[in-house]
Amino acid sequence: MRILGIDNVLIGVGDLVRAKQFYGGLLGLPEKFSTDELALYAIGDERPGLLLRVQDVRPGTTRVWLEVPDARTAAAGLGGEPFEIFTGWTVELSDPWGNIIGLTDYTKRPDLARRF
Template sequence: MSDDVSYELLGFDNVLLPVGDLGEALAFYERAGFPVAFRLDEAGIALLSVGKETPGVLLQLDGELRHRPPVWASPRVWLEVRDARAAAVALASVGIQPLDAPFPVATGWTVEIADPWGNVIGLTDYCKRPELGRQR
């Protein structure tokens, strides 16, 4: 196996999250503040917008998950927000309880939520290291 790579990673495309019910998933994520870019019921997918970027969080219907969370561990996907502590308050105000209180990280603060299928979304800010965050 060669150590040389013949391609360059340019950035993220979509992050795919398996869900057991597309309508229920969209209701959860819309309540959490995620705008829906599109929904294709016939394909069992919906794309949630993330900022001004074209890629997003792609919800993908998985029939095996209709009535239970997956048996495998879900990856954590963290998305940048301006203020994670304010996001935690906003989420709680619409009935979405964070997994834990906002916690400090090297760049600022993070709060995590989980959808009904155990997919974990972290909302993180760069208040301690604004030079590393997206330009405002």
């Protein structure tokens, strides 16, 4: 498996409105997009961003998503179950301490993918 770079850093939040006030208001991060359940903020000129996601279980669990050429292939080698996202596919794994590492691809949006 080849890791191409950081995709996004995901932060679980209990209340998206309050989270947007903190990250967009207090920190002044520019919002790239949002839905009822998540908001993506730009971090400088980088393509990866800070993704806030409403979670019912354990708000505060940090996730780091790493870009790979094909998440379904990575999932098969790691025994995880991939799930579809709007840019492609992702598989999430827990490290020994409960941190979540996601392996994600841009198979549905190759124009956004890193060149490998």
